[in-house]
Amino acid sequence: MPDPLTVTGVTVTPVAFPDPPLLNSAGVHQPWALRAIVEVRGTDGLIGLGETYGDAPHLALLHRVAAGLTGLDVFDIAALTRHVEAAVGAADAPDRHGLTGGSSTAKTVARVLSPFEVAFLDLQARAIGRPVYALLGGKARDEVPFAAYLFYKWAAHPGAEPDEWDEAVDPDGIVAQARKMIDRYGFRSIKLKGGVLPPEEEIAAIQALRAAFPEHPLRLDPNCAWTVDTSLRVAEQTAGLLEYLEDPTPGIPGMARVAARAPMPLATNMCVVSFADLPQAVAEGAVGVVLADHHYWGGLAASARLASICETWGIGLSMHSNSHLGISLAAMTHLAAATPHLAYAVDTHSPWQCGVDVVEAPLSIVDGTVTVPDTPGLGVTLDRDALARMHEDYQRCGIRERDDTAYLRQFQPDYEKRRPRW
Structure with a gap:
């Protein structure tokens, strides 16, 4: 029986990219959108990729999970799920823009699990030479x-x-x-x-x-x-x-x-x-x-x-x-x-x-x-130079949590987020 494919390291990189002033019922998009890029490295030298939100509370939980993944079997999503549940604990980190419903610890676990699960699946698929689908x-x-x-x-x-x-x-x-x-x-x-x-x-x-x-x-x-x-x-x-x-x-x-x-x-x-x-x-x-x-x-x-x-x-x-x-x-x-x-x-x-x-x-x-790409994994490859530039943009932009309402209030101080409004 071949040795299991295990995690040898995980990197979580916050990035920022320009975002137009798009209006919604919560306010308006800020000049920079935040994301986090997850890389999971396996014993075969391959890397699986995931992407998720980049807000500070969510980012802290991603780092907490990443710190304990080394040695985990990449094909054991159940073990990954248990690890995420233990790492998140009782934390509740809802989305900041408020456009995807309420919050709870269970929903926080789901949000934190997602990019790691995608990265694991990407790594699995690359290892066997098949597309994620x-x-x-x-x-x-x-x-x-x-x-x-x-x-x-x-x-x-x-x-x-x-x-x-x-x-x-x-x-x-x-x-x-x-x-x-x-x-x-x-x-x-x-x-x-x-x-x-x-x-x-x-x-x-x-x-x-x-x-x-x-x-x-x-x-x-x-x-x-x-x-x-x-x-x-x-x-x-x-x-x-x-x-x-x-x-x-x-x-x-x-x-x-x-x-x-x-x-x-x-x-x-x-x-x-x-x-x-x-x-x-x-x-x-x-x-x-x-x-x-x-x-x-x-x-x-x-x-x-x-x-x-x-x-x-x-x-x-x-x-x-x-x-x-x-x-x-x-x-x-x-x-x-x-x-x-x-x-x-x-x-x-x-x-x-x-x-x-x-x-x-x-x-x-x-x-x-x-x-639909038929190449192994997700079918996309990380651009290291772009990742570095966008991480620098994250460091420089000064935004750490998305807040459409607070941004609109800079220009309309009396604006209130109300649901329903009409």
Whole structure:
């Protein structure tokens, strides 16, 4: 019997990359987005990669886990999980932007486990010369569809030069943004991040998008910015326009009240964010689509398990995105490739990176899809020079925790994050 493939070392590197001033119901993106890159080295000399959030509390837990992984069998994900649980203990480090639901120790464990599980799977797959999707059950599709992810945004961060995506604060700006993104990447579905302007103005933006792109499925995500009554009014006025309405109002009971009368499915990445949320959501009929995200569901295997549960209960499946880099895009692509139940185009923030990445050859979005790589592992290789530059940017940028609300208050001191707002 061959010797087991074990961990010989782990490196966690925080990085920062420029982020445009994208508006949401919590505030506005800061000039720098934070991520953490996980490298797991094995006894065969290969390295597995993972990517996750870069906020200071989360980063501290990543380092705590990394310190005790040496000697662990790379194929023993159960042992990895037990180690993460012990290292996290009773810690609770919720996401700082507040756009992915509540917090708990169990959710913190899932967020901390994810990048290590992805890195272990990447290392496993590299060791046997197979792509990661092969470890998740095989390839259900050769190409993964992604959606154009539109945001209301300023032309530039205050005091900076305008970025390449221009201003978008009204329907004309949103349509222009969509046209530019579709011309560049060929997206065949469109999602608008709402919860920023009064509902009537966001309805007008959806109507303008439908007029400009009559064949593209549309989605609207206000991140719980509306009351139940407002959600129902918007749902009625966008009947026939949206393939789904995402998180219009807070909480499973509120979503259930809207879902009972809305003419389109409701989707969520805020009220169903862990396995413990599923029984109530199913019982109350609160959601028709769950947006999986391996970064906070506990990794790729847990997300595949979520897909099976959703299929069992007749719930559709899409995939949530946060500001991310090429390792996450590759992990999302392999997960989507191995998930037959995935019925909707996947969210991605990749266009908002403006070409900045930590991998040598990021997977490309062409005609709205990413071709699933058949090379060993995730199919991406770390760019050491880029990693070093982006770590220097992290050290220089001065941001250690994402806080969209505090950043917006620098320019609008009376701004309050309220859910619901309208």
